[in-house]
Amino acid sequence: MKQIEIYDTTLRDGSQAEDIAFSVEDKLRITEKLDEFGIHYIEGGWPGSNPKDAEYFKKVRRLTLLNSVVVAFGSTHRPRHKVHDDANIKTLIDSKANIVTIFGKTWDFHVKEALRISLEENLDIIYNSISYLKKHVEKVFFDAEHFFDGYKDNPEFAIKCLLAAEDAGADCIIPCDTNGGTLPHDIKRIMQDVIKRVKRPLGIHAHNDSECAVVNSIVAVELGAVQVQGTINGLGERCGNANLCSIIPNLQIKLGYRCLSDENLRKLRDVSRFVNEISNIRHFKRQPFVGDSAFAHKGGIHVSAIRKRPETYEHIKPELVGNSTRVLISDLAGKSNIIRKAEEFNIHLDADSPQVQGVLDKLKDLEHQGFQFEGAEASFELILKKELGLHRRFFDLIGFRVIDEKRKEKEPPLSEATIMVKVGKYIEHTAATGNGPVNALDNALRKALEKFYPELKSVKLHDYKVRVLTAGKGTAAKVRVLIESGDDRHKWGTVGVSENIIEASWQALVDSIEYKLLKEKE
Numbered sequence: 029m030k031q032i033e034i035y036d037t038t039l040r041d042g043s044q045a046e047d048i049a050f051s052v053e054d055k056l057r058i059t060e061k062l063d064e065f066g067i068h069y070i071e072g073g074w075p076g077s078n079p080k081d082a083e084y085f086k087k088v089r090r091l092t093l094l095n096s097v098v099v100a101f102g103s104t105h106r107p108r109h110k111v112h113d114d115a116n117i118k119t120l121i122d123s124k125a126n127i128v129t130i131f132g133k134t135w136d137f138h139v140k141e142a143l144r145i146s147l148e149e150n151l152d153i154i155y156n157s158i159s160y161l162k163k164h165v166e167k168v169f170f171d172a173e174h175f176f177d178g179y180k181d182n183p184e185f186a187i188k189c190l191l192a193a194e195d196a197g198a199d200c201i202i203p204c205d206t207n208g209g210t211l212p213h214d215i216k217r218i219m220q221d222v223i224k225r226v227k228r229p230l231g232i233h234a235h236n237d238s239e240c241a242v243v244n245s246i247v248a249v250e251l252g253a254v255q256v257q258g259t260i261n262g263l264g265e266r267c268g269n270a271n272l273c274s275i276i277p278n279l280q281i282k283l284g285y286r287c288l289s290d291e292n293l294r295k296l297r298d299v300s301r302f303v304n305e306i307s308n309i310r311h312f313k314r315q316p317f318v319g320d321s322a323f324a325h326k327g328g329i330h331v332s333a334i335r336k337r338p339e340t341y342e343h344i345k346p347e348l349v350g351n352s353t354r355v356l357i358s359d360l361a362g363k364s365n366i367i368r369k370a371e372e373f374n375i376h377l378d379a380d381s382p383q384v385q386g387v388l389d390k391l392k393d394l395e396h397q398g399f400q401f402e403g404a405e406a407s408f409e410l411i412l413k414k415e416l417g418l419h420r421r422f423f424d425l426i427g428f429r430v431i432d433e434k435r436k437e438k439e440p441p442l443s444e445a446t447i448m449v450k451v452g453k454y455i456e457h458t459a460a461t462g463n464g465p466v467n468a469l470d471n472a473l474r475k476a477l478e479k480f481y482p483e484l485k486s487v488k489l490h491d492y493k494v495r496v497l498t499a500g501k502g503t504a505a506k507v508r509v510l511i512e513s514g515d516d517r518h519k520w521g522t523v524g525v526s527e528n529i530i531e532a533s534w535q536a537l538v539d540s541i542e543y544k545l546l547k548e549k550e
């Protein structure tokens with residue numbers, strides 16, 4: 029099984045993505061996570077760029093890494109500077125990283141227009157930078173910036189740049205698709221020539237501007253590249269870098285290369301979520317392999333088939349990357365969705381039972397009215413249990429009143445709710461205020477019930493979303509309220525629909541509380 033070296037540049041190229049700003053602490057935490065995951069090289073940053081990256085290289089030395097080597101990144105020396113006087117080269121050595129990656133120009137257009145030097149001088153800069161660094165660090169990798177665009181314009185010069193790096197002793201030469209515009213057939217054609225002419229180990233560094241970074245990286249590996257550079261979740265400059273969360277499983281599960289241990293591959297989803305969490309980015313549902321929807325099945329036909337053989341609609345076993353199969357509940361469901369979902373609730377239903385058809389009909393009718401159960405599985409579980417006679421009432425509403433009052437233009441409005449509920453033979457009548465009418469109602473309902481059900485104290489409202497369903501009816505429109513609640517262990521979603529926003533919110537709130545009480549009882 030051929031080993032492929034995974035080179036992660038989330039902390040350097042990933043931090044060049046819009047909206048991403050890692051602190052030193054963030055970078056150290058991601059480093060530890062990537063080490064635990066088994067990444068071979070972690071490009072920690074550009075020490076000559078800013079004090080934060082310089083500090084990172086000081087602090088990262090204190091970590092005990094078991095699997096990864098931290099790499100410092102920078103450019104070849106500046107034109108009109110001697111290599112030993114170049115501030116950037118000096119900071120790379122001062123970073124004390126054992127491996128350094130430098131990028132150099134390989135596109136004649138860039139040499140002429142960005143550096144404004146001769147092509148010969150550029151070759152000298154590459155050679156001098158690498159041979160000097162080789163005297164100070166264990167290994168030097170050469171990122172051949174804009175190599176594919178350079179090759180398209182002037183193949184001989186582009187190849188000469190790689191050969192200058194080879195002659196200088198670069199340990200790995202990495203052609204880069206810096207502008208991300210190269211298509212797979214060109215990657216193949218160009219890499220075939222590179223492989224014939226360059227003897228050092230080769231890598232690939234692809235950007236995703238044509239949405240081809242993953243496939244371009246895989247094509248390069250198939251042709252012989254041994255190092256893949258990319259980022260977790262494809263973070264990176266402009267449209268991002270090659271997404272390691274797709275490349276690694278494709279190489280390992282489908283093509284038989286070895287990137288990480290199989291055990292570590294099962295951490296893929298966790299690593300992906302961790303990096304999103306630190307980056308303050310919402311996890312992308314439809315992200316292949318690691319997204320919540322990557323193995324989620326909605327259509328009845330699909331669910332019916334995966335119950336028989338999961339591989340009918342799943343390209344890999346989700347557990348291999350730490351993900352799992354999910355079944356969604358909607359008006360596209362068939363009986364199989366109901367049966368499979370019920371199994372998740374430990375209820376075994378017979379496909380021919382009239383109850384299954386009853387639940388399905390009810391579900392489709394409610395979805396037609398505007399309910400949506402994909403994000404409100406707790407409400408669906410309650411419906412199912414009501415239909416099967418497995419539900420019990422925990423309280424009955426006698427009535428509520430919500431008052432919203434604004435006394436002066438400049439004063440904030442006041443919201444107050446009073447509620448009367450019956451729990452067994454007791455009647456409880458309470459009032460509460462809130463920062464809005466729904467919050468006041470929520471507070472009043474909990475206050476009334478907590479005396480009987482103290483477990484409700486741990487329930488928190490995490491999210492509250494309102495969606496207008498009947499376009500064109502303005503403030504008289506029907507609305508759907510989706511609530512996400514949680515306690516110290518779980519989160520659950522509930523839904524309500526009405527032309528009255530308080531009523532829709534009430535339905536979702538009651539479901540949330542009933543769900544919690546039902547779970548405690550179970």
Ligand SMILES: CC(=O)SCCNC(=O)CCNC(=O)[C@H](O)C(C)(C)COP(=O)(O)OP(=O)(O)OC[C@H]1O[C@@H](n2cnc3c(N)ncnc32)[C@H](O)[C@@H]1OP(=O)(O)O
Binds near residue numbers: 074078105131132206
């Ligand atoms: C393809 C890539 O992603 S490469 C990585 C890109 N990442 C970054 O740029 C982030 C970090 N960068 C920085 O912090 C800053 O740009 C620094 C510290 C590196 C340089 O800052 P400054 O000295 O102010 O220069 P500035 O950013 O304006 O311009 C870049 C300079 O590097 C030169 N340069 C660009 N590529 C190379 C190279 N491969 N080798 C040598 N010099 C280079 C440019 O010609 C330009 O020089 P000039 O000012 O003489 O025209």
Ligand SMILES: CC(=O)C(=O)O
Binds near residue numbers: 131171174
């Ligand atoms: C080096 C690099 O990040 C690039 O060429 O895209």
